[in-house]
Amino acid sequence: QKEVEQNSGPLSVPEGAIASLNCTYSDRGSQSFFWYRQYSGKSPELIMSIYSNGDKEDGRFTAQLNKASQYVSLLIRDSQPSDSATYLCAVSKAAGNKLTFGGGTRVLVKP
Amino acid sequence: DVKVTQSSRYLVKRTGEKVFLECVQDMDHENMFWYRQDPGLGLRLIYFSYDVKMKEKGDIPEGYSVSREKKERFSLILESASTNQTSMYLCASSLLGSGSSYEQYFGPGTRLTVT
16 A cells, blocks of 8 residues: 555646546554645645644635545635646655655646 | 756756756845655655755665755765666755755756666
């Protein structure tokens, strides 16, 4: 079992719809959770960080964390073609500062 | 804004050459990281450093070494480049967390080709 798992996609979403991305992790000691967006040929760009159970909203993005079920999700509302990218989930343990990345979910937003 | 810069965007080297990749951050971050990213394998940590002259191995340190002589600069060294080290190399930095981790910020990446 991989430490951080994501569906590789592609997740095809019509413009204006909600894109829902999921990430599960195996280490119950994980404390910090991050979502990155990566355009083709570019480096990862931080979108959201979340540390406690529940929802965290930032503009069109909402991160949801459920530590009991060991999953973290990302919702993209009003999806735009410019949201087409690979989204990486990253997880960190409390005692360290290293991140473990999932393989990423490719999102395609179709006009 | 955090700024992480890498010395080259594209680099072509020959097998057996010694290769230096440099990374500089301007936000006084304690942590610095080197990753490589390959299709199908994702992002993998090579080395990281939480202080000057300190380093720790990541998941795939073989064939690499690092140097951190100044807080803002972290260098990745390929002692004798091989074709299987052809990859995208990404540097990142973050504050040093205690109870939880801080966000990592990435540089633009260096696409290294070893022929």
